[in-house]
Amino acid sequence: MEMVETPKSSGLWKISAAAFACVLVSACVSDTLSTQNTAPQPLAETPSYDPAQRELAVQEIRAKADAPASGQLTSAYVTNDGPTTPLTAQEQADKIAELSQSADQNSSSVPDAELEAKQQSIRDLRNQAKTHYNSAVNTIKN
Secondary structure (H helix, E strand, O other): OOOOOOOOOHHHHHHHHHHHHHHHHHHHHHHHHHHOOOOOOOOOOOOOOOHHHHHHHHHHHHHHHHOOOOOOOOOOOEEOOEEOOOOOHHHHHHHHHHHHHHHHHHHHHOOHHHHHHHHHHHHHHHHHHHHHHHHHHHHHHO
């Protein structure tokens, strides 16, 4: 007797797949909830901070909040050394020339063997990171 194939009802298949997924998710969630320790934890008897220092800090914060505003806006160009201004185009060019000259002096002070050793070390570390990544991906897949 010959079997006749009928097309699958895609709507029914989608509904059954969604129902199955819901059952799996609810099973995982209920399992997670049932294994958690929900017992109340005892309160710490002594605080992990100095109450006197905390009170001083709270008073300082409140004093700053209550102080009248100075009306001055924050300047993006203020540093620890004092206010500065953006460099002009000429100052930028001078700074770039100075840094290039410094880089040239530093590059001549590093021996070629040392430079090659550092570059080889970088290549080795990159290769090690790549193999570690591939190993982790394989572990996750399997």
